[in-house]
Amino acid sequence: MSMRVVFLGPPGAGKGTQARELAREWGVAHVATGDMLRDAIAAGTALGRQARTYYDRGELVPDTLVVGMLGERLQAPDAAKGFILDGFPRTIAQAESLERVLKDLGQELDRVVFFEVSEPELLQRLTARRAVEQRVDDTDETVKNRLHVYATQTAPLLEYYRNRSRLVAVPGEGPIDAIRGAIRQVLGR
Ligand code: AMP
Numbered sequence: 143m144s145m146r147v148v149f150l151g152p153p154g155a156g157k158g159t160q161a162r163e164l165a166r167e168w169g170v171a172h173v174a175t176g177d178m179l180r181d182a183i184a185a186g187t188a189l190g191r192q193a194r195t196y197y198d199r200g201e202l203v204p205d206t207l208v209v210g211m212l213g214e215r216l217q218a219p220d221a222a223k224g225f226i227l228d229g230f231p232r233t234i235a236q237a238e239s240l241e242r243v244l245k246d247l248g249q250e251l252d253r254v255v256f257f258e259v260s261e262p263e264l265l266q267r268l269t270a271r272r273a274v275e276q277r278v279d280d281t282d283e284t285v286k287n288r289l290h291v292y293a294t295q296t297a298p299l300l301e302y303y304r305n306r307s308r309l310v311a312v313p314g315e316g317p318i319d320a321i322r323g324a325i326r327q328v329l330g331r
Pocket of ligand 1: 179197198200203208229288
């Protein structure tokens, strides 16, 4: 089976950690839109300058910027074998754009893996991460905003992908290795 998957879940669910490891294990591209935006902002590119104000507030960067960036990334040679999308799509509109991008490439999404984590655990993890990574979007106010954005704009994707028979779920809490095992299992690896 090809490996074209989305990792879906709230900020702090552990998608990045798992996506990085499993992409290496499977020899597919790890496509993290948050990482790409952080790079663009740090490099001061035109995209980075436009994205910055949204990013710093914990708001979604406009689709016109993110969808173009993603489309280009998926055309890179290393994504031809497969990919793990981490942090995209985040809205129904982005999911629809993704379908169009993949259709143009003659590809289809195989599975969407949902990371289930309770709210108290999330808050604790995001606060802990603040001390380690010092991301500008890990302040109290923006963390709250990112969780709100997730609940209102991203969570509707669960139903979207359930209706399309793409959705599988794994527990996002517990030992990292156990979670990784659960992901391999739901993807038949
Ligand atoms: P992340 O590292 O995935 O938590 O993303 C950090 C921030 O980057 C988010 O709070 C958004 O401001 C921005 N971002 C990342 N991915 C997207 C996306 N698919 N659409 C819009 N904004 C995004």
